[in-house]
Amino acid sequence: MSILTPVQSEKLTALASALVDQGAARVLVEPLERSTGYWFGGGNIIRDRDGSVLICGRYRVYGDSRTGIHSGERGKEAAIFRAAGFDGEFEKVATFSKSDLSYPDREVVSIEGVALHLTDDGIEFFVSTEKDIPYPSHLDGYLKPGAGVWSIDRLSAHSLPNLAPSSLEEVIPAGLNDPARLHTKDPWPFDLPNGDVVLGYCTHPFSWSSSGTALALRRKGSTTWETLTNDLLPRGPVWDIAAARATERLAIPKFGAFADSPDLSLYFYDSCECMRQLDENPRAVSRPRGWSCEEIGGIAVGEDHDLSKIESLSVEAPLFISPHGTGCSRYVATLMTKDGIFATWQQSQDDLSQPLVGHFLSMDRVREILS
Numbered sequence: 001m002s003i004l005t006p007v008q009s010e011k012l013t014a015l016a017s018a019l020v021d022q023g024a025a026r027v028l029v030e031p032l033e034r035s036t037g038y039w040f041g042g043g044n045i046i047r048d049r050d051g052s053v054l055i056c057g058r059y060r061v062y063g064d065s066r067t068g069i070h071s072g073e074r075g076k077e078a079a080i081f082r083a084a085g086f087d088g089e090f091e092k093v094a095t096f097s098k099s100d101l102s103y104p105d106r107e108v109v110s111i112e113g114v115a116l117h118l119t120d121d122g123i124e125f126f127v128s129t130e131k132d133i134p135y136p137s138h139l140d141g142y143l144k145p146g147a148g149v150w151s152i153d154r155l156s157a158h159s160l161p162n163l164a165p166s167s168l169e170e171v172i173p174a175g176l177n178d179p180a181r182l183h184t185k186d187p188w189p190f191d192l193p194n195g196d197v198v199l200g201y202c203t204h205p206f207s208w209s210s211s212g213t214a215l216a217l218r219r220k221g222s223t224t225w226e227t228l229t230n231d232l233l234p235r236g237p238v239w240d241i242a243a244a245r246a247t248e249r250l251a252i253p254k255f256g257a258f259a260d261s262p263d264l265s266l267y268f269y270d271s272c273e274c275m276r277q278l279d280e281n282p283r284a285v286s287r288p289r290g291w292s293c294e295e296i297g298g299i300a301v302g303e304d305h306d307l308s309k310i311e312s313l314s315v316e317a318p319l320f321i322s323p324h325g326t327g328c329s330r331y332v333a334t335l336m337t338k339d340g341i342f343a344t345w346q347q348s349q350d351d352l353s354q355p356l357v358g359h360f361l362s363m364d365r366v367r368e369i370l371s
Contacts, residue, residue: 002311003264003301003302003303003311004264004301004313005257007257008257008258008261009301009313011256011257011258011369011370012252012266012299012301012313013299013313013314013319014369015266015366015369015370016266016268016299016319016320017319018361018365018369019334019341019343019359019361020268020297020319020320020329020332020343020345020359021359021361022320022321022322022323022329022347023323024359025345025347025357025358025359026357026358026359027355027356027357028055028081028090028344028355028356028357028358029041029055029057029079029081029090029355029356030355031059031060031353031354031355032059032061032076033061033353034349034351034353035062035351035352035353036062036351036352036353037060037061037062037352038060038061038062038353038354039059039060039346039353039354039355040057040058040059040060040079040346040354040355040356041057041058041330041331041344041345041346041354041355041356042057042058042060042112042113042114042186042331042346043055043056043057043058043113043114043115043116043331043333043344043356044056044114044115044116044188044189044248044333045333045334045335045342045344046116046117046118046335047335047337048082048118048123048160049118052082052083052084052085053082053083053084053085053086053088053090053335053342054080054081054082054116054160055080055081055083055090055333055344055356055358056078056079056080056081056114056115056116056125057078057079057114057331057346057356058075058076058077058078058079058111058112058113058114059075059076059077059078059079060074060075060076060354061073061074061076062074073110074109074110075098075110075111075112075129075130076097076098076111077095077096077097077098077111078095078096078101078111078114078125078127079092079094079095079096080092080093080094080095080116080125080160080163081093082160086342086358086360087360093160093161094160094161094163096111096127096155096165098110098111098129100165101127101129101153101165101168102129102131103131103168106131106132106133107131107132108129108130108131109130109131109132109146109147109148110129110130110148111127111128111129111130112128112129112130112150112185112186113128113185113186113187113188113201113202113247113331114126114127114128114187115187115188115189117189117197119156121158122156122157122158122159123156123157123158123159123160123163124154124155124156125154125155125156125163126152126153126154126171126187126189126199127152127153127154127155127187128150128151128152128153128184128185128186128187128201129150129151129153130147130148130149130150130185131148131149131150131151132148133148133149133151133174133176134149135149135182135206136176136179136206139179139206142206142207149174149176149182149183150174150183150184150185150204151170151172151173151174151183151184151185152170152171152172152184152185152187152199152201153168153169153170153171154167154168154169154170154171155167155168171199171225172184172187172199172201172216172225175203179205179206180205180206181203181204181205181212181214181230182203182204182205182206183203183204183205183206183208184201184202184203184214185201185202185204186201186202186245186247186331187199187200187201188200188201188246188247188248188249188333190249194220195220195221196217196218196219196220197217197218197220198215198216198217198218198228198307199215199216199217199218199225200213200214200215200232200246200247200249201213201214201215201216202214202245202246203230208275209242209275210235210242210243210275211242211243211244211245212230212231212232212233212235212243212244212245213231213232213233213244213245213246213269214227214228214229214230214231214232215227215228215229215232215307215308216228228307228308229307229308229309231309232244232246232307232308232309232310233246233267233269233300233309233310233311233312235271236271236312236314236315237315238273238315238316238317239271239272239273239287239288239289239296239298239314239316239317239318240269240271240272240273240298240312240314240318241273241274242271242272242273242274242275243270243271243272243275244269244271244312245269245270245271246267246268246269246300246310247268247269247270247330247331247332247333248267248268248332248333248334249265249266249267250265250266250267250268250334250336250341251263251264251265251266251304251336252264252265252266252301252370253336253363253366253367253370255366255367255370255371256367256370256371257370257371258370262303262304262305263303263304263305264301264302264303264304265301265302265304265310266299266300266301267299267300267301267302267310268297268298268299268320268332268334269297269298269299269300269312270295270296270297270330270331270332271296271297271298271318272289272295272296273287273289274289277289287317288317288318288321288327295326295327295328295329295330296318296320296321296327296328296329296330297314297318297319297320297329297330297332297345298312298313298314298318298319298320299312299313299314299319300312300313300314301313320332320345322347322348322349324347324348324349324350325348325349325350325351325352325353325354326348326352327348328346328347328348328354329345329346329347329348330345330346331345331346332344332345333345337363338363339362339363340360340361340362340363340364340365340366341360341361341363341366342358342359342360342361343358343359343360343361344356344357344358345357345358
C-alpha cells in the first residue's frame, strides 16, 4: 500500500516537474567543450556560512566507459563554484585533478559524482573516483582495458580555501567482497535532526549491468560509517528496470495536502531501461531509454522515520527528460530556503554536451502547487 494518497502523489509530481523545469533552466556551469561527451555536473548545492551558494561537480571529457578509457579521459577534474546568490554568476574557487585525488598505490583514472557538506567545525568534500584496483581474481576477465574500481573518498578542512589533497581519506570502500556491489560512487549527504549524517551513494555490480542506491550513517561525534541499507530504492518494472540511483532528498513542506502528514521526503533518482542502447521497432511507440547508464530521471517518496526504503512515484515513465540532444537529464540536486527551492541538474543540449543547469522555484509557488 502506498504511503501517499492519489492526490498527494499528483501534487508531488507537479511540484517536481515545476522545480526541475527543463525549459526554464539556465546554464550555470559550461562543460570544457560544447560537443558530445563533454559534461559538467554530478554534484550538489549548499549554502556556505557567509550565505553564499556553493555548487560542485566534475568535468567530464570525451570517453567511453563501456569499453575502457583508451578512447578518452572521461572524468577529468572535480571543481567547486561560488556565487553570492541563486541568480548570480558562479565562479570557480577550487579544483582537484586526478593526480590530486590519487593515492601512492592507487592511481585515479576517472572522477565522477562529488558532494559538499558543512560540519560543526568545517567543511567536507566527498569525491568518487575510479582507481586502478584489480577485480577479484575470479572476475578479472570482466575488467575493461584501462579501467578500475570505484570508491568514495573525503577531503576535509575548517574552511573551503583550506581543502587540500593531504586530507584525503577513504570513507566508502569498493565492495571487493560483494561483487554485486563492487563499485561505490556518486555520494550525496544529508543531516538528520539528531546530528547524525547520512551518505547516500550509488552501487554497480562487476558486470555494470545495473545500479542501485545504498545509505551509510555516521553518528554524531563518530568518524566511522555504518550501512543503513544496500537497497534503498528497488529497480522498477518499466523504464527504470536497469538502474535506481537516488541523487537527492528534499523534505516535503507541510503545506496543503501535506499539512497534517508525517515527516516525508521527496527523492530524485536517475535510471534507464537498459545500460546499453536498444534498437526500437520503428512502428512501435518510441520511448526514452537513454544512450548509456542513468540518463533520465524520476521521483520517489519515503517516510523520514524509516530510511531503509522509499517507493517510486514514476512507475510507468520517467519525469525528467531534456528537450534537447539525447534527452539526458540527471543528477538532480536541491537546496531549500525560506524563499524557495533551487534545483540543479545535468542536461543534454542540441550539441550533445551536458552543462549544469539550474532553476529557482519560489516558496509561494511551492505552496500553491501543494495546496
